[in-house]
Amino acid sequence: xxxxxxxxxxxxxxxxxxxxxxxxxxxxxxxxxxxxxxxxxxxxxxxxxxxxxxxxxxxxxxxxxxxxxxxxxxxxxxxxxxxxxxxxxxxxxxxxxxxxxxxxxxxxxxxxxxxxxxxxxxxxxxxxxxxxxxxxxxxx
Numbered sequence: 001x002x003x004x005x006x007x008x009x010x011x012x013x014x015x016x017x018x019x020x021x022x023x024x025x026x027x028x029x030x031x032x033x034x035x036x037x038x039x040x041x042x043x044x045x046x047x048x049x050x051x052x053x054x055x056x057x058x059x060x061x062x063x064x065x066x067x068x069x070x071x072x073x074x075x076x077x078x079x080x081x082x083x084x085x086x087x088x089x090x091x092x093x094x095x096x097x098x099x100x101x102x103x104x105x106x107x108x109x110x111x112x113x114x115x116x117x118x119x120x121x122x123x124x125x126x127x128x129x130x131x132x133x134x135x136x137x138x139x140x
Contacts, residue, residue, distance in 0.1 A: 023122045024067035024074040027129040037062025041087035045080040046113045052076050080120045081113035106133045
């Protein structure tokens with residue numbers, strides 16, 4: 001009887017692993033102005049209906065991957081709003097506080113799921129989402 005909870009836990013874990021319908025996804029983030037890659041940030045996928053959230057860190061060549069090793073480790077099927085976080089560059093240090101001074105590399109609209117205008121339908125077939133972004137608007 002002492003081993004029953006352990007076997008029950010193992011059974012639940014095996015079922016959870018085997019029941020995944022997640023989709024591995026990759027792509028590249030580039031600037032519309034010149035096609036150069038965004039070299040820093042995180043691409044986030046938010047499904048407000050199910051609460052699912054996936055993310056992939058942007059590499060120095062602009063590529064990202066959501067999930068690793070197999071198609072079963074990624075995002076579940078569904079429609080996602082896509083946005084990008086942490087796309088900032090350091091411009092130096094604040095002399096008074098010693099804190100880094102940063103500025104955005106992309107238009108702020110891409111940092112919000114509701115304003116980015118980018119969506120993705122994880123249908124189990126489409127495995128690539130290339131994203132085109134714009135630089136921040138010029139300061140007035």
